[in-house]
Amino acid sequence: xxxxLLHIFRNSPLGRETLLQSMYFSKQVKISPxxxxxxxxxxxxxxxxxxxxxxxxxxxxxxxxTALEHATEILERAGIEPRFLEPKHYTASTLPDIHTNFDxxxxxxxxxxxxxxxxxxxxxxxxxxxxxxxQFPVLITSPVYKEWESIAVFFGGSVNxxxxxxxxxxxxxxxxxxxxxxxxxxxxxxESYEKLIKDENxxxxxxxxxxxxxxxxxxxxxxxxxxxxxxxxxVLGAYGHHLLKTFxxxxxxxxxxxxxxxxxxxxxxxxxxxx
Amino acid sequence: MRIFQSWRYPANWTIFRLDDRLLLIxxxxxxxxxxxxxxxxxxxxxxxxxxxxxxxxxxxxxxVLPAIGAALSSLFxxxxxxxxxxxxxxEVIYSVSRYxxxxxxxxxxxxxxxxxxxxxSGGSAGPxxxxxxxxxxxxxxxxxxxxxxxxxxxxxxxxxxxxxISSIFNAPIAGMVFAIEVIIGEWKSVHIVPIAIASVxxxxxxxxxxxxxxxxxxxxxxxxQMDIFACVGLAVLTAAASILLTxxxxxxxxxxxxxxxxxxxxxxxxxxxxGLIGLFLPEVLGKGYHVVxxxxxxxxxQGLAIVxxxxxxxxxxxxxxxxxxxxxxxxxxxxxxxxxxxxTYHHGLALLWPSVPWVNQGCFALLGMxxxxxxxxxxxxTGIFLIVEITGGYEVILPLIIVSAITTSLCHYIEPAxxxxxxxxxxxxxxxxxTDARVLSDLNVSxxxxxxxxxVTQNMLLRDFINIVKKSHRNYFxxxxxxxxxxxxxxxxxxxxxxxxxxxxxxxxxxxxxxNTRVEVVYPDDDLSDVIRKMDANRLFSMPVVVNNRxxxxxxxxxxxxxxxxxxxxxxxxSI
Numbered sequence: 001x002x003x004x005l006l007h008i009f010r011n012s013p014l015g016r017e018t019l020l021q022s023m024y025f026s027k028q029v030k031i032s033p034x035x036x037x038x039x040x041x042x043x044x045x046x047x048x049x050x051x052x053x054x055x056x057x058x059x060x061x062x063x064x065x066t067a068l069e070h071a072t073e074i075l076e077r078a079g080i081e082p083r084f085l086e087p088k089h090y091t092a093s094t095l096p097d098i099h100t101n102f103d104x105x106x107x108x109x110x111x112x113x114x115x116x117x118x119x120x121x122x123x124x125x126x127x128x129x130x131x132x133x134x135q136f137p138v139l140i141t142s143p144v145y146k147e148w149e150s151i152a153v154f155f156g157g158s159v160n161x162x163x164x165x166x167x168x169x170x171x172x173x174x175x176x177x178x179x180x181x182x183x184x185x186x187x188x189x190x191e192s193y194e195k196l197i198k199d200e201n202x203x204x205x206x207x208x209x210x211x212x213x214x215x216x217x218x219x220x221x222x223x224x225x226x227x228x229x230x231x232x233x234x235v236l237g238a239y240g241h242h243l244l245k246t247f248x249x250x251x252x253x254x255x256x257x258x259x260x261x262x263x264x265x266x267x268x269x270x271x272x273x274x275x
Numbered sequence: 276m277r278i279f280q281s282w283r284y285p286a287n288w289t290i291f292r293l294d295d296r297l298l299l300i301x302x303x304x305x306x307x308x309x310x311x312x313x314x315x316x317x318x319x320x321x322x323x324x325x326x327x328x329x330x331x332x333x334x335x336x337x338x339v340l341p342a343i344g345a346a347l348s349s350l351f352x353x354x355x356x357x358x359x360x361x362x363x364x365x366e367v368i369y370s371v372s373r374y375x376x377x378x379x380x381x382x383x384x385x386x387x388x389x390x391x392x393x394x395x396s397g398g399s400a401g402p403x404x405x406x407x408x409x410x411x412x413x414x415x416x417x418x419x420x421x422x423x424x425x426x427x428x429x430x431x432x433x434x435x436x437x438x439x440i441s442s443i444f445n446a447p448i449a450g451m452v453f454a455i456e457v458i459i460g461e462w463k464s465v466h467i468v469p470i471a472i473a474s475v476x477x478x479x480x481x482x483x484x485x486x487x488x489x490x491x492x493x494x495x496x497x498x499x500q501m502d503i504f505a506c507v508g509l510a511v512l513t514a515a516a517s518i519l520l521t522x523x524x525x526x527x528x529x530x531x532x533x534x535x536x537x538x539x540x541x542x543x544x545x546x547x548x549x550g551l552i553g554l555f556l557p558e559v560l561g562k563g564y565h566v567v568x569x570x571x572x573x574x575x576x577q578g579l580a581i582v583x584x585x586x587x588x589x590x591x592x593x594x595x596x597x598x599x600x601x602x603x604x605x606x607x608x609x610x611x612x613x614x615x616x617x618x619t620y621h622h623g624l625a626l627l628w629p630s631v632p633w634v635n636q637g638c639f640a641l642l643g644m645x646x647x648x649x650x651x652x653x654x655x656x657t658g659i660f661l662i663v664e665i666t667g668g669y670e671v672i673l674p675l676i677i678v679s680a681i682t683t684s685l686c687h688y689i690e691p692a693x694x695x696x697x698x699x700x701x702x703x704x705x706x707x708x709x710t711d712a713r714v715l716s717d718l719n720v721s722x723x724x725x726x727x728x729x730x731v732t733q734n735m736l737l738r739d740f741i742n743i744v745k746k747s748h749r750n751y752f753x754x755x756x757x758x759x760x761x762x763x764x765x766x767x768x769x770x771x772x773x774x775x776x777x778x779x780x781x782x783x784x785x786x787x788x789x790x791n792t793r794v795e796v797v798y799p800d801d802d803l804s805d806v807i808r809k810m811d812a813n814r815l816f817s818m819p820v821v822v823n824n825r826x827x828x829x830x831x832x833x834x835x836x837x838x839x840x841x842x843x844x845x846x847x848x849x850s851i
Binding site for chain 2: 002004032040042044046049050051053055081083085088089090091092094095099101
């Protein structure tokens with residue numbers, strides 16, 4: 001259990017839901033959560049080729065005197081030893097640096113905007129920057145605590161989709177939770193996707209870990225998403241094949257996050273997955 | 276699509292694969308031009324603001340203008356761009372030291388606007404530090420966009436700083452020397468060539484848009500040996516002024532932070548105080564280049580007391596502006612304070628030894644400028660080249676070297692760290708390449724963990740343990756709780772030799788009886804410098820790494836030394 005998940009604690013009812021999701025995820029995939037209780041609304045995350053300034057929504061600093069107590073209580077109830085992150089380095093006296101040597105990060109759909117903006121179809125600019133720059137997958141939690149009993153990986157054949165698939169295999173291997181793969185058949189045939197898997201030498205893992213490989217045949221992705229179990233952790237790559245794939249999220253990713261309210265584990269372009 | 280993709284990764288282009296220095300040189304031209312342009316924009320903005328506000332200077336209420344400018348500057352930085360940072364240069368050095376020169380995009384323009392508000396309204400500060408961080412951030416973000424590696428990015432940060440200084444002073448050599456001596460701290464050809472190119476590009480942009488003018492022209496000086504001897508005294512005076520400015524800046528900063536008021540109010544208080552000083556001594560307002568020009572040309576006609584008072588007032592005004600939250604740099608104030616200190620010294624010499632034919636007062640003003648820059652930055656070469664270039668006064672090179680060298684040494688003796696680096700040194704953030712601290716900071720505990728250890732349980736008999744020892748090549752064995760898997764302690768073979776060679780003990784001793792439970796442990800987040808300190812203090816060669824009460828591996832001095840050597844070789848090699 002030496003893998004770690006970074007969680008930025010918001011001392012509010014919404015923050016409690018997010019922390020509960022993080023605890024559930026950590027227990028399922030046997031990782032250790034590290035909680036950062038912010039003392040200022042700004043901090044920096046230095047990634048390998050980017051520095052992201054996180055300007056937190058003011059609600060993160062709400063009732064700072066009870067934040068530690070609340071977070072500890074939730075962790076202890078979940079049977080997890082509380083570990084809190086204290087920044088060691090500061091770019092400026094009011095600007096702490098949060099290191100990025102984590103294996104996962106958990107956050108709601110937005111951390112810089114008012115929580116009233118959080119809803120389907122909206123992922124905040126800072127969360128997008130983190131997904132783009134991070135070398136770890138980002139767990140975007142559903143607004144209310146929701147246990148997941150299966151893993152659903154969206155696979156469309158891109159490099160990030162393969163990474164998402166490998167993450168799905170790993171989560172399935174560690175947690176023992178059933179894994180389903182969903183592929184939208186657009187202009188391609190089922191065989192072409194199977195060939196992609198074969199070319200990547202992932203046939204063995206597919207047969208070992210995947211419960212069902214669903215090929216979605218409806219015209220639009222939105223019509224197909226009802227087939228995704230409501231209590232599944234959805235794993236998907238953030239960027240697809242298109243021209244601006246390193247600048248904006250893929251169109252399918254946008255449609256999925258606009259349509260379903262499941263917990264999303266998003267794999268960015270700088271993450272290299274191992275099974 | 277392929278063409279578009281290839282733009283993002285120029286390091287993969289065939290031409291740059293042959294020699295990636297070509298890539299840096301090409302990008303350095305772009306960075307130098309952009310940072311030079313940023314300097315020109317700030318310069319033009321300051322000129323425009325000077326023209327707007329100049330006709331208001333006869334009104335009694337003008338003292339509130341610096342307060343308004345400083346407050347707006349602080350509000351802009353805090354509320355609009357949310358910078359949350361200081362004057363700029365320390366942030367650049369910090370980023371170069373610790374994060375391969377990664378700087379935020381917003382830094383490429385934020386300080387230009389904030390310092391224009393502070394200085395343009397009369398705050399006592401200079402435009403150089405803001406353009407340095409802007410140029411450096413431009414270099415960093417271009418490197419980021421092109422997906423260049425850390426060392427290339429650091430070079431481009433230096434290019435940005437060099438281009439900015441070169442442009443604002445029309446001084447390419449000073450820009451280059453400043454970037455290498457202060458920002459990068461590493462004299463290597465891989466840095467020097469692109470930085471030199473960026474300096475030329477930055478200077479050219481300035482010359483095209485603003486004309487090729489020496490900022491402070493002067494007449495020739497006839498320097499005698501007496502003047503050169505007198506330089507020693509001037510160096511002492513400039514060192515004292517540097518120390519006073521450094522300490523006053525820090526004490527103002529501390530005092531301001533104690534005030535329970537928003538940043539913009541603190542900045543306004545500082546600005547207002549400067550405005551009040553400016554009512555009586557207008558020389559302290561703004562960047563003050565007209566004062567420098569007057570002193571060098573010998574047109575500053577005030578007597579010893581007034582000049583001395585102006586020197587002190589400028590030091591106080593600068594500390595009030597920057598220490599209380601205004602935005603700007605210390606280059607320009609240093610030039611003004613240095614020139615006034617030189618003038619004070621000249622007046623003092625003339626008063627004490629009126630029969631000696633001392634060189635013109637302008638020469639001492641010029642030497643004083645070099646002394647202040649060298650003393651504050653503790654970067655003598657930057658001081659020397661900057662003064663030579665901005666005054667065109669190569670004939671003063673000998674006394675310049677003397678003043679710069681002595682001032683730097685004296686300041687270093689009293690204040691071991693330069694103004695820009697004081698906080699970085701205090702917090703252990705000044706990590707120059709090839710130094711012990713830098714090598715250790717680039718390694719982390721996680722990459723040094725050795726996982727090939729065999730864990731044993733506390734209820735294991737010594738006989739069973741010996742069977743495990745036979746199969747292992749390690750001397751350390753972590754002991755875990757059978758049920759929870761929690762780390763209980765460690766067995767080091769050296770500590771239990773008397774049991775190992777006594778067969779009577781084999782079936783009577785449990786590991787719980789002989790394990791060491793008072794073990795210093797390491798966490799994956801620990802700094803390696805702290806780990807080594809613990810190892811040295813306790814004379815340990817290996818330490819267990821523990822997460823959530825679970826043993827995950829060992830960290831040993833042997834492995835650490837291997838990785839240390841590799842990292843040191845990477846950092847000290849010439850290749851990019």
